[in-house]
Amino acid sequence: MSPHRDAERHAITAAMQRLFDGRPERSTGALTVLQLAAEAGVKRWVLTHKHPDLKTEFERRRAAVNGVPAAYQGLAAQISDLTVTDERLRTQNSELQQRVDAYAQAIYRLSAELQQLRAEQPGNVHPLRPRSRPT
Incomplete structure (x- = not known):
């Protein structure tokens, strides 16, 4: 993978963790794909088209917590x-x-x-x- 792609993935996974912990830095904290992209500092299409596996993982984890962050x-x-x-x-x-x-x-x-x-x-x-x- 390219360094840019790795940086995006890292930003998305870190943002995902912040959202599920209930401590957003850049977004409203809502557990939506749009807010995940905002929290990660990437465009939504980057998340949905370049990293669909992370989007799918986010949606799976969101369903597991009924859309309510742990915090x-x-x-x-x-x-x-x-x-x-x-x-x-x-x-x-x-x-x-x-x-x-x-x-x-x-x-x-x-x-x-x-x-x-x-x-x-x-x-x-x-x-x-x-x-x-x-x-």
Whole structure:
């Protein structure tokens, strides 16, 4: 191989390792062929036409990590856990909101009924007051 071709291969493999380690220097860090080329400092066609074996290796490794660099896999797991927790809390909040609405309706009905009783029999319905405790 020529020295130029060797330099390209070395740049591509080093860039590949940086991307999978989650420490990009020249790219966004996304695990795409375009970002690999940018990270390596080569044009995309150099990667896809002159070094297809490296492109294939990159795509194989990307599939093995589900497109998430190793440095971010812990964060991806956290996101997954937080998504489950968020869904559980949203469900619980919805149930509590329904319960609060039911209580509000019951209080409204009881208040209306008490008001009606007071209007019908003003002397027989006493205002609600807390009992005083003996001292």
